[in-house]
Amino acid sequence: MKEIRIHGRGGQGSVTAAELLAIAAFEDGRHSQAFPAFGVERRGAPVMAFVRLSDRTIRLRSQVYNPDYVIVQDATLIEAVDVASGLKPDGMILVNTEHSSEDLALETEATVRTIDATRIALDIIGKPIMNTVMLGAFAGASGEVKAESIKHAVRDRFPGPVGEKNADAVQHAYDRMVKS
C-alpha cells in the first residue's frame, strides 16, 4: 500500500486533488481511498488531505503518519507546517515552487522534487489554481498513476473548456517531471 499526504491552504483544492487521485488510481485498476484531515476549513489556512493506493481492499481508517509521498501545493507552508513529517526515507516530496530542491533545504532523507505549478497553471489554465497541475507532476514523478487517468478524472469533474485546459496542464506537468 502507498500512502500520500497532500498539504495545501484552504481554497487551493487539496481535498479535490485527493479525490481526483483516488478516482484516477481506481481507473488504473487499483483500490483507493481519499479523505481530508478533517478540520474546520477556512480559506488560506493550512489543510491536509490523504490518499491510500493499494492492490488490495483498503481497510485502514487512521490518518496517514508515514507517507510514501508528500505533495506540497504551496511552498510558504514549509515555514508553518512540518511538511516532511514522518515521510519514509525512500519516499518522495513534491513541492510547488519556482525554487530548486536544494534551495528548499528540507530536512528529509527522501527525494525532493519541485515544479513551478502555479506558473504552469497561470500559463495554461489562466488561473493560479494548481491542484490538477500537481497531480500531473505527481503522476510523472512517482509513476503511481497514469497521466491519462488523471486527465480523465479531471475532465469528468470539470466538464467543458475548464476541464480541457486542466487536462492540458496535467499533461504538461507530467511531461516535465518525466523528462527532468
Added chain:
Amino acid sequence: MTGKLKSGRMVVEGSYAVAHAAAMCRPDVISAYPITPQTHIVEDLSQFVADGAIDSKYINVESEFSALSALVGSSAAGARTYSATTSQGLALMHEVLFNAAGMRLPIVMTIVNRSMSAPINIWNDHQDSVAERDTGWIQLYIEDAQELVDTTVQAYLIGEDPDVSLPVMVCMDGFILSHVFEPVELLDQEKVDEFLPQFSPVRALDPENPESFGMFVDPEYYMDFRYLVEQAMDASRQKIADAARKFESAFGRYYGGLIDTYHTDGAEIILVAMGSLVGTLRDVVDDLREKGVSVGLLKIRAFRPFPIDEILKVVARAKVVVVLDKNISLGTGEGAVTTEIKAGLYDSGSDIRVPVMGFVVGLGGRDIPVGTVQRIVAKAKTVAESGVSGRSEFVDLKHLRV
C-alpha cells in the same frame, strides 16, 4: 435534468453512496433539516429530487424535531420514509425517537456519528446514537462505504417486516465514512426492486377506516405496550441475520448478521468494536497474527438489539475480551459496549469467566492510529496471563495524565 442515477462500481464519497442507496429504496417521503453540521447525504437527495431522478416527496422543515415528526406522520400514513441526521440534530429528535418506535413505524434514518457538545466539536465518535440506545430503534453500525450502501437496503427489509415494525438507525462514522472517497458498487434500481418488496404497513392511517396511533394509555395498558416493543426488538434478531443472508444471495456481499467475526477461532485475545474502527482492527489483527499473537476481532454490527448470545459464544474460550468504545457513559467510567458485555457475561447463567478490558477511544475525532491499538493489545497480553483486568481507561489523552 431528468435522468437515471448511475449504478455500477466507482469511486464516490461515502455520503453520496448512502444517498444513492436510500434513493434506490424508493422512499415516498424524505424529510431533513439542514443543520450544521449536516452532511452531503440530504443535500444529494434533495438534488436527486430536484433533478427528477427520484419521485420522493422532499420536506424541508424548520428543525430536526420537525424532520422526524414529518416522517412519523408520513410513515403512519403508510409511506416509506427516510432521513439522515447527526449529533445535536439527533439529540433534538430525542422525544420523537420514542414516538416513532412506540408507534411501530419502520422509518430508516442514517446517523452520521459525531460527538455531543459541549465543548462544540463536529468530529466523530458514537456518543450521539449510543445515547439513544433505549428509544426502541434498531441500531446497526457500519464498517465501510459498501456495507453502508448494502445495509441501507437491508434496513428497510428488517424494519418493515411485520414481526418487527420498528425504526432503524444505520450508523456511520462522521468524516471517516461520510467524507471518504472510495470504490463502491452503487446498486442497480431493478435489482433493489427485486430484493426489497414495496412497503405494506401492518396498519396505516386511512380516512375511510379511522384509527389512531400513539394514543393516551393509562397504567392499565402502558407497560404491556413497552413489552411488545421489546418483543419486536427480540424478533428483529433473526430478521437482521436473515436480511444479511438474503442480501448475500442477491448481491454476493455479506458483512455478518448481528455480529461478524475475524480470526476469533481459538483466539486468546478478542478485540470488540463497532463502526469504521473495525477496518483498522482487521489490519492490526493480520499484522499481529503474523507475529504470533493469538488475537481475533468481533465486530458488533447490531448494537440494538444487543447480540449478547452471539458475543458469548465467540468469547467463551478467550483469555481476555478487549472492548474499544467510542463513547463514554459518564459516571460509570466506561463505554456502553463494555458495560453491556460485562452484564451479559454475568447474566448468562453459564460458567464463562473471561476478563473484560474496556478502553474509551477516539472521542471527538481523536485519531486511532495502529500504534494505539498495538499498545492496547500489549496490555491485553498481560491480562490474558494474569486473568485479572482493571477498570476501563481513556486512551491517548493528550493534555491530562491518567
